[in-house]
Amino acid sequence: MRELKILAVVVFFSLLTYYLVEPFAHHEMHKKVDAEGNEIVINHRDFVYDGKADVEEAERAGNKELATKKKAFWSDVKTIAGLKGNATAGEAGFAMCMGCHMDGAANMGGVIPPSLEHAGAIYDKNYLIALIKDPAMAGNVDHKYADTMTHPMGSVSSMFADNQSIADVVAYLQEKKAGEVTPKEAFNEACVRCHAMRYDKVTQLGDTPKFKHEKDALAHKIKVIDEQDAVKKYMGKLPPDLSMIIRARGEHFMETFIENPQGQLAGTSMPRVGLNAEGYEKVKAYLTAIGDPSKVKREALGPWVIGFFVIFTILAFLWKKEKWRGHH
Numbered sequence: 006m007r008e009l010k011i012l013a014v015v016v017f018f019s020l021l022t023y024y025l026v027e028p029f030a031h032h033e034m035h036k037k038v039d040a041e042g043n044e045i046v047i048n049h050r051d052f053v054y055d056g057k058a059d060v061e062e063a064e065r066a067g068n069k070e071l072a073t074k075k076k077a078f079w080s081d082v083k084t085i086a087g088l089k090g091n092a093t094a095g096e097a098g099f100a101m102c103m104g105c106h107m108d109g110a111a112n113m114g115g116v117i118p119p120s121l122e123h124a125g126a127i128y129d130k131n132y133l134i135a136l137i138k139d140p141a142m143a144g145n146v147d148h149k150y151a152d153t154m155t156h157p158m159g160s161v162s163s164m165f166a167d168n169q170s171i172a173d174v175v176a177y178l179q180e181k182k183a184g185e186v187t188p189k190e191a192f193n194e195a196c197v198r199c200h201a202m203r204y205d206k207v208t209q210l211g212d213t214p215k216f217k218h219e220k221d222a223l224a225h226k227i228k229v230i231d232e233q234d235a236v237k238k239y240m241g242k243l244p245p246d247l248s249m250i251i252r253a254r255g256e257h258f259m260e261t262f263i264e265n266p267q268g269q270l271a272g273t274s275m276p277r278v279g280l281n282a283e284g285y286e287k288v289k290a291y292l293t294a295i296g297d298p299s300k301v302k303r304e305a306l307g308p309w310v311i312g313f314f315v316i317f318t319i320l321a322f323l324w325k326k327e328k329w330r331g332h333h
């Protein structure tokens with residue numbers, strides 16, 4: 006019986022370390038603080054986009070005017086989200102989106118407008134509404150466009166000036182542009198206009214075709230470099246290749262970062278992408294499949310290893326009991 010007690014104690018402390026002490030230490034060592042040294046707690050909010058973080062940021066920075074503006078903006082978004090959208094009426098509106106978002110679209114002010122084929126599936130509804138009202142505010146990168154630069158999708162707000170037309174086009178996206186989406190499609194639509202994925206031969210121009218002739222391959226390389234130069238000019242720096250990011254960054258970082266990049270990297274030019282939970286899971290699945298392909302196997306092995314140790318412990322215990330029988 007004594008052995009069992011020891012085992013229980015060991016198991017207890019292992020679990021305690023794993024679930025409480027380690028995350029606590031991690032949290033303590035990676036504290037985020039604001040300008041006055043007050044701790045900022047970044048909670049993952051299940052991909053809810055209601056502007057709460059944006060308003061708080063403006064308040065923390067002491068910019069009351071901006072906080073009020075953002076509050077009003079997100080309150081309008083909520084109003085529009087409450088309207089009943091008509092997908093049929095939204096189809097004509099969607100044609101205007103396709104003026105920029107068509108297949109094979111060229112770079113526009115810094116990036117290639119992404120395909121909207123699964124926009125209704127991977128983006129949050131409130132976020133889409135916000136994006137059509139004001140792309141810079143939606144992405145929480147309005148600080149970037151304050152002076153001279155205009156957002157390359159900025160003109161969209163004048164095309165959808167009344168609330169109902171926004172509700173209609175979003176209803177159209179949610180009904181007609183949803184459907185099954187693969188992890189790779191989600192990544193292509195949400196991230197590739199800025200980020201390459203070298204391990205999967207993906208650049209800011211998408212999948213790299215196979216070329217028969219070296220000359221064609223080189224010509225393609227030059228196109229990629231031109232595209233990257235444009236993205237770099239737009240973003241201020243070339244967004245990093247994401248091939249290994251899933252190993253380099255923890256789950257919590259990734260979730261909170263994708264929800265609101267400003268929360269982790271204040272002042273960054275990466276916009277909030279507006280993914281919903283499903284969209285994020287798909288993107289994560291792709292990042293994992295390319296960056297850490299053995300993870301699934303590793304995780305499947307875990308229960309077997311633990312099972313082995315449990316059985317081994319029981320056998321060892323029985324064996325010892327047998328050996329020591331009558332020694333008391």
Ligand code: HEC
Nearest residue numbers: 101102105113116118124137157158160161174277278279
């Ligand atoms: C004037 C051209 C233009 C029009 C019109 C336009 N877009 Fe865009 N859109 C862009 C560009 C450029 C980007 C990339 C912006 C960036 O990444 O900074 C973009 C990005 C997006 C994104 C990705 C946003 C994100 O944060 O991930 C979505 C979704 C989108 N547009 C939807 C729409 C919808 C829906 C409409 C129509 C209601 C529309 N767009 C109309 C040019 C346009």
Ligand code: HEC
Nearest residue numbers: 195196199240242243244245250270273274275276278288
């Ligand atoms: C409009 C361009 C743009 C889009 C779209 C975009 N990013 Fe980024 N991303 C950036 C830029 C720029 C940086 C560099 C940020 C910095 O250092 O300030 C970055 C950085 C990152 C980082 C690195 C953070 C770090 O700790 O180094 C991750 C992770 C990331 N992006 C993930 C994504 C994912 C996943 C998507 C798609 C869901 C995505 N990004 C879409 C522009 C973009």
